Amino acid sequence: MTMHTNAQITEISPVVRVRRVQATDIPYVIALDTRVTRLAKAEYWNDVFRRYGKQRRHERFFLVAENRTQRADARLLGFIIGEIRAWEFGSTPCGWVFALSVEPKMRLHGVGSALLEAIAGEFRNAGVSKMRTMVARDGRLPMLFFRSEGMIAGPYIQLEKDLD
Amino acid sequence: MESHAGGDVMRLQISTRLAIFAVLELTARQGRQLSVAEIGEKYGVSSHHLAKVMHVMGRAGLVRAIRGAGGGYQFAGNARRITLLDVAQLFEDLSSVEQQGNGPVDATPEGQMLSEVLDEIDDIARATLGSITIATMRKLIDRRETGRARPRKPSRRTGGAHAPELTAISLFREPNRP
Numbered sequence: 001m002t003m004h005t006n007a008q009i010t011e012i013s014p015v016v017r018v019r020r021v022q023a024t025d026i027p028y029v030i031a032l033d034t035r036v037t038r039l040a041k042a043e044y045w046n047d048v049f050r051r052y053g054k055q056r057r058h059e060r061f062f063l064v065a066e067n068r069t070q071r072a073d074a075r076l077l078g079f080i081i082g083e084i085r086a087w088e089f090g091s092t093p094c095g096w097v098f099a100l101s102v103e104p105k106m107r108l109h110g111v112g113s114a115l116l117e118a119i120a121g122e123f124r125n126a127g128v129s130k131m132r133t134m135v136a137r138d139g140r141l142p143m144l145f146f147r148s149e150g151m152i153a154g155p156y157i158q159l160e161k162d163l164d
Numbered sequence: 165m166e167s168h169a170g171g172d173v174m175r176l177q178i179s180t181r182l183a184i185f186a187v188l189e190l191t192a193r194q195g196r197q198l199s200v201a202e203i204g205e206k207y208g209v210s211s212h213h214l215a216k217v218m219h220v221m222g223r224a225g226l227v228r229a230i231r232g233a234g235g236g237y238q239f240a241g242n243a244r245r246i247t248l249l250d251v252a253q254l255f256e257d258l259s260s261v262e263q264q265g266n267g268p269v270d271a272t273p274e275g276q277m278l279s280e281v282l283d284e285i286d287d288i289a290r291a292t293l294g295s296i297t298i299a300t301m302r303k304l305i306d307r308r309e310t311g312r313a314r315p316r317k318p319s320r321r322t323g324g325a326h327a328p329e330l331t332a333i334s335l336f337r338e339p340n341r342p
Contacts, residue, residue: 137291144247148300150307153292 016077016111018118021053021062028076029064036101048099052081059084061122065102065111078102080115084128089156094130095123100142116149134158179255182209182217184301187226187251190239191302197236217255224254243302249294258290 021029026049034040052062065077080100086093097119102112120131132154135142176184186203204214218237221227228240252258269275 135295137287140294143291143295144297144300147295148244148297148303150304 016065016114017068018063018065018114020057021049021064021079023049023053025064025066025076025079029079032076032079032101032103036104048081052083056083059126061119063115063118063122065115076103077106078111078115080119082119082123082131082133084123084126091156092130093128094132095119095126095128097131097133100133112145113149176252177256179213179217179220180252182207182214183221183251183255184248186214186218186237187221187239187241187246187298188301188305190227190237191243191298192305194239197230197234197238199236202236220254221251226251226254239298241298243299244297246298247294248296248298248301249290251298252293258286258293 026045029049030040030042030045033045049062052060060083062079062081064079067075067077078101080097082095082097082099084093085091085096097116100112100115102115123131131151133146133151135146137143185207189203189206190198200211200214200218204211218227218229222229222237226239226241226246227237230236230238249258267275270279
C-alpha cells in the first residue's frame with residue numbers, strides 16, 4: 001500500500017484506492033447506505049457532502065474506497081467520514097469517526113481497515129493523536145471490527161435520558 | 165462474574181479465565197495440539213481442573229481432542245467470530261438477569277435503584293466481552309509481545325509517545341480482516 005498525503009489518495013491494491021469524496025460519488029454513497037440500512041436518506045447524504053465533502057477540509061474528512069476498474073456496479077466499495085473536534089466534553093482535539101460503511105459483498109477484504117487507516121492518517125497529519133468513535137453496544141459487526149482495529153473503551157461514558 | 169468490594173469490580177471465575185487462556189494458547193499454535201499438562205504448566209494450574217474446562221469446551225465445539233500418543237487439544241472454532249463472552253458463557257451465567265434479589269430489601273425503591281445500577285454495570289461488561297474475539301485478543305497480545313521485543317520507532321509528531329503510524333500499518337497488513 002502507498003499513501004500519497006498531498007494527493008490524499010491511499011492505494012490499497014492495484015485496483016482499489018481510498019480518496020476524498022467527489023460529488024459524483026454521492027449517488028453511490030446513497031445507494032450503498034440504502035442497501036445496508038434499508039432506509040433511503042438522500043437529503044441527509046447530500047447535506048453531509050456539502051458539510052464534510054466541501055467545507056473545512058483541513059479538519060473534515062469524507063473518504064471513499066473505490067474500485068479503479070470503474071465498473072459501474074462495483075465502483076464504490078465503501079466510505080468513512082470523520083472530523084477533528086476540539087474541547088467538547090472537556091476533550092483535547094481528537095478525530096471522531098461517525099460513519100463507516102463497506103459494500104457487503106466486499107467485507108472481509110480489508111476495505112474497512114483501509115478506510116480507517118486512511119482517515120487515521122488524515123487525523124495524524126492534522127496534528128491529533130487520538131481517534132474516537134461510538135458504537136451501539138449490540139452492534140456486533142461494527143463492535144468486532146473496531147475492536148479488531150485495536151480500539152478500546154475510552155475515558156468517557158455516553159449518558160442519556162428519555163425526555164418526557 | 166463475581167463482584168468484589170475492593171480492587172477489580174468484575175472478575176471472571178477461575179474456570180472462565182482458564183478456558184480463555186487455553187483457547188489463546190491453542191490459537192497461538194495453529195495446527196498443533198497441546199496437552200492439558202502443557203497448558204496447565206504455563207499457567208500454573210492443575211491438569212485435573214484444566215481437563216474439566218477442556219471437556220466443557222470440547223462439548224461446545226470450541227476445541228477438539230486428539231487421541232493417542234502425542235495427542236492433546238486443538239482449537240476447533242472460528243477465532244474471528246468466537247468472542248470472550250462466548251467462552252465465558254460456557255462457565256458462568258452472564259445472561260441479562262435482573263439483579264433484583266428475593267429479599268424484602270430488594271423490593272424497596274432503594275433496592276430497585278441499586279439493581280438498575282448493577283444491571284447497567286453488567287450490560288457494559290457483557291458488551292465488552294462480546295466485542296472482543298479470540299483473534300482480536302491474539303492480535304493484541306502478539307502486538308504487545310512485539311512491542312516489548314522491538315523498540316518503537318519515534319513518531320515525527322509525538323516523539324514516539326503513541327507511535328500510531330506503526331500501529332496502523334501493522335494492522336493493515338494482516339489479511340482477511342473486516
